[in-house]
Amino acid sequence: xxxxxxxxxxxxxxxxxxxxxxxxxxxxxxxxxxxxxxxxxxxxxxxxxxxxxxxxxxxxxxxxxxxxxxxxxxxxxxxxxxxxxxxxxxxxxxxxxxxxxxxxxxxxxxxxxxxxxxxxxxxxxxxxxxxx
Amino acid sequence: xxxxxxxxxxxxxxxxxxxxxxxxxxxxxxxxxxxxxxxxxxxxxxxxxxxxxxxxxxxxxxxxxxxxxxxxxxxxxxxxxxxxxxxxxxxxxxxxxxxxxxxxxxxxxxxxxxxxxxxxxxxxxxxxxxxx
Numbered sequence: 468x469x470x471x472x473x474x475x476x477x478x479x480x481x482x483x484x485x486x487x488x489x490x491x492x493x494x495x496x497x498x499x500x501x502x503x504x505x506x507x508x509x510x511x512x513x514x515x516x517x518x519x520x521x522x523x524x525x526x527x528x529x530x531x532x533x534x535x536x537x538x539x540x541x542x543x544x545x546x547x548x549x550x551x552x553x554x555x556x557x558x559x560x561x562x563x564x565x566x567x568x569x570x571x572x573x574x575x576x577x578x579x580x581x582x583x584x585x586x587x588x589x590x591x592x593x594x595x596x597x598x599x
Numbered sequence: 600x601x602x603x604x605x606x607x608x609x610x611x612x613x614x615x616x617x618x619x620x621x622x623x624x625x626x627x628x629x630x631x632x633x634x635x636x637x638x639x640x641x642x643x644x645x646x647x648x649x650x651x652x653x654x655x656x657x658x659x660x661x662x663x664x665x666x667x668x669x670x671x672x673x674x675x676x677x678x679x680x681x682x683x684x685x686x687x688x689x690x691x692x693x694x695x696x697x698x699x700x701x702x703x704x705x706x707x708x709x710x711x712x713x714x715x716x717x718x719x720x721x722x723x724x725x726x727x728x729x730x731x
Contacts (some may be wrong), residue, residue, distance in 0.1 A: 471715075478613055482611070492631050495677055502620055528713050544710060548641075553634040553706075555707045571681075574680040574681045583600055583603075
């Protein structure tokens with residue numbers, strides 16, 4: 468696993484070094500679900516457990532996706548891009564089948580229409596029921 | 600257009616501020632094609648022309664994708680994520696139908712298998728024939 472991290476080209480995001488971008492897609496439908504960052508430890512835990520772990524740049528800590536909400540992401544495939552600073556996880560979304568803490572399947576639930584972002588996906592759960 | 604940029608939360612990548620992440624997907628197949636960054640000007644040009652423009656963090660300049668290779672990306676849909684630091688473009692890949700300068704349809708052409716990244720997609724063109 469150090470092997471994979473060692474092959475990547477890390478970036479510094481808002482002053483936090485050692486990060487690689489991770490984008491996730493639904494394994495079955497290909498829907499783009501979210502974008503986040505991972506550090507070495509997050510990548511290690513992802514490989515060991517099979518579930519997506521990220522590094523939260525806002526909280527400054529490892530973030531086991533779904534630990535609170537149950538909406539874990541089983542990583543079925545890992546792809547790396549040409550310059551090695553981004554990974555693509557093809558995942559199976561567990562729990563409420565929603566990747567976004569706002570209750571949508573995808574974090575990309577707002578679509579640009581006539582120059583404005585408008586909600587264009589259906590909400591799956593009410594965040595107030597999940598996050599206390 | 601300033602409207603959209605104004606609604607986004609920019610990040611600083613390797614010391615370069617004012618950037619938002621852009622991930623692109625094939626409009627028809629949903630295949631994840633690439634990840635790059637855009638600044639205000641790149642976003643403006645994308646909206647004005649309908650073709651994806653990025654900000655190259657390595658070259659430090661606006662990057663009109665496909666300007667050299669002809670492999671332009673017609674942006675069909677723009678989506679924003681929940682915290683506003685990432686956009687998802689659903690695009691129609693023109694030219695050789697390959698987003699990657701290495702000659703693959705997707706920049707994510709290496710798949711993790713048995714702990715190693717291995718090329719798992721078919722090359723569409725030889726970069727030596729395109730980039731002089």
